[in-house]
Amino acid sequence: MIPVAEALERILSALIPAPAETVSLPEGWGRVLARPVLARVTQPPADVSAMDGYALRAADAAAGARLRVIGSAPAGHPFAGAVGLGEAVRIFTGGAVPPGADSILLQEDATAGDGLVTPTEAAQKGRHIRRAGLDFAAGDAVLEAGRRLSARDIGLAAAANHPWLHVHRRPRIGVLATGDEIALPGDPIPPGGIVSSNAHALAALVRASGGEPVVLPIATDDRDAIAAAAEAAARCDLLLTTGGASVGEHDLVQSALAPQGFSLDFWKIAMRPGKPLIWGDLRGTPMLGLPGNPVSALVCAVIFLIPALRRLSGLPAGPVETRTALLGRDMPANDRRQDYVRAELARAADGTLTATPLAVQDSSMLAALARAGALVVRPPHAPAAPAGCSIEIVDLSSLGV
Structure with missing residues (x-):
C-alpha cells in the first residue's frame, strides 16, 4: 500500500489541462x-464625477460665492465647453468632468436658481472626482x-x-459503474441486487467541480462487457470506474482492461475507506478505478478526483483544503492507514466548528454520509484524541459535495 500523498502526487503528475476553447462572455x-x-x-475613460452636483474650480467656490451655471454634463453627454472663472457646470454621477473644473460641489451643499449656484459649503480641490484609469487602464x-x-x-x-x-474546455469524465447486482433507479432490481447510486453521485461531483460527466451504461461482471463499456470512454479526458477494483472473483476491472492496453501505475492505498483504488492508463486515457462501496467511492472521489478535476480544468491542483475544528468525542489511536472519518459538523455562535464522528462508520451507509458535514482526517499511527482537542477536517459543504 502506498501513502495517500504519494498516490495523489502520481495522479496529478500524469494529468494535463484540457485544451482551450473560445466561449461567449455569458458562457464564461x-x-x-x-x-x-x-x-x-x-476605466473610467476620463475624469468623471462620483456624485450629483456642480463641476467648478475650487478656488471660486467659497461658501456664499455666486457662480454662473453654463451647462450640464449628464453621464454619456459631456459638456462641450470648458469651465472658466466664476463658472460651474451642472453634473451628474458618471458625467465627464469638463476642462477647467477641478472639483465637484455636492448638490446638497449648494443652492441654485436663476442660472446661478451658491455654495453653502466650500468646495475642495479634487473632491468627488474619479480619475481616468482609477479602475484599470488599457493593456492591464x-x-x-x-x-x-x-x-x-x-x-x-x-x-x-x-x-x-x-x-x-470542461474536462469530460467517463463514469462507468460495474456489477451484476446494480440497477438504475426506477428499473427492476435483480434478485439480491441494489439500486446504483455511485454513478449518479460521482456525476454530480464531477459537475460540481467544473467537469462534464459522461455516464456510461452499467457494465455487468463480464470481461467483454467491461471492455466494451470502457471503449466508449476513449474520447474522455479521464475514465472513472466504480466497483470491481478489489481482488475478489468478480472484481474484473483490471483483468478485463489489460488486453485493451491498460497499464497499471498503482493499486491499493493506505487509507480507510478506499484501500482498493486503481490508477493507470488505458491507451492514452487516464483511468481512476474507485471501490464499489458507496462511501468508499465518494470519499476517494473527494480526496483524488476533485484535485484531478482541478488539474484537468486548468487550475492549480493539490490536496483538497482542510481546516481545523474541535473534536466532538474521544477517538482511539489509529493504525497504519490514513483514516477519513465521517462526522457531523456544528458551528457555535462564536464561529467555532465542532466535528463529532458518527457512531457507525460502515462504508455502505449513504444516509450517514449525507448527514455528515465533514471528514475527520486521522493520519497513520495518530495517537488517541480526546474530545475537545483540535483536529483536521475536510469540510464537505465547501467542496460542493
Missing part, C-alpha cells in the same frame, strides 16, 4: 481562463490565466470590453 461563468484578460479600454491584465471565473469576474471582463473569453 465557472470556466477557467486559459489566457489572461487584457483590458481593451481604460485584469484577470490572470488559471482563474475560475466568478460572476464578479464576468462583470470585470465585460467592463474591459471582452465579448469572448479563452477558457479551458
Whole structure:
C-alpha cells in the first residue's frame, strides 16, 4: 500500500489541462481562463464625477460665492465647453468632468436658481472626482490565466470590453459503474441486487467541480462487457470506474482492461475507506478505478478526483483544503492507514466548528454520509484524541459535495 500523498502526487503528475476553447462572455461563468484578460479600454475613460452636483474650480467656490451655471454634463453627454472663472457646470454621477473644473460641489451643499449656484459649503480641490484609469487602464491584465471565473469576474471582463473569453474546455469524465447486482433507479432490481447510486453521485461531483460527466451504461461482471463499456470512454479526458477494483472473483476491472492496453501505475492505498483504488492508463486515457462501496467511492472521489478535476480544468491542483475544528468525542489511536472519518459538523455562535464522528462508520451507509458535514482526517499511527482537542477536517459543504 502506498501513502495517500504519494498516490495523489502520481495522479496529478500524469494529468494535463484540457485544451482551450473560445466561449461567449455569458458562457464564461465557472470556466477557467486559459489566457489572461487584457483590458481593451481604460476605466473610467476620463475624469468623471462620483456624485450629483456642480463641476467648478475650487478656488471660486467659497461658501456664499455666486457662480454662473453654463451647462450640464449628464453621464454619456459631456459638456462641450470648458469651465472658466466664476463658472460651474451642472453634473451628474458618471458625467465627464469638463476642462477647467477641478472639483465637484455636492448638490446638497449648494443652492441654485436663476442660472446661478451658491455654495453653502466650500468646495475642495479634487473632491468627488474619479480619475481616468482609477479602475484599470488599457493593456492591464485584469484577470490572470488559471482563474475560475466568478460572476464578479464576468462583470470585470465585460467592463474591459471582452465579448469572448479563452477558457479551458470542461474536462469530460467517463463514469462507468460495474456489477451484476446494480440497477438504475426506477428499473427492476435483480434478485439480491441494489439500486446504483455511485454513478449518479460521482456525476454530480464531477459537475460540481467544473467537469462534464459522461455516464456510461452499467457494465455487468463480464470481461467483454467491461471492455466494451470502457471503449466508449476513449474520447474522455479521464475514465472513472466504480466497483470491481478489489481482488475478489468478480472484481474484473483490471483483468478485463489489460488486453485493451491498460497499464497499471498503482493499486491499493493506505487509507480507510478506499484501500482498493486503481490508477493507470488505458491507451492514452487516464483511468481512476474507485471501490464499489458507496462511501468508499465518494470519499476517494473527494480526496483524488476533485484535485484531478482541478488539474484537468486548468487550475492549480493539490490536496483538497482542510481546516481545523474541535473534536466532538474521544477517538482511539489509529493504525497504519490514513483514516477519513465521517462526522457531523456544528458551528457555535462564536464561529467555532465542532466535528463529532458518527457512531457507525460502515462504508455502505449513504444516509450517514449525507448527514455528515465533514471528514475527520486521522493520519497513520495518530495517537488517541480526546474530545475537545483540535483536529483536521475536510469540510464537505465547501467542496460542493
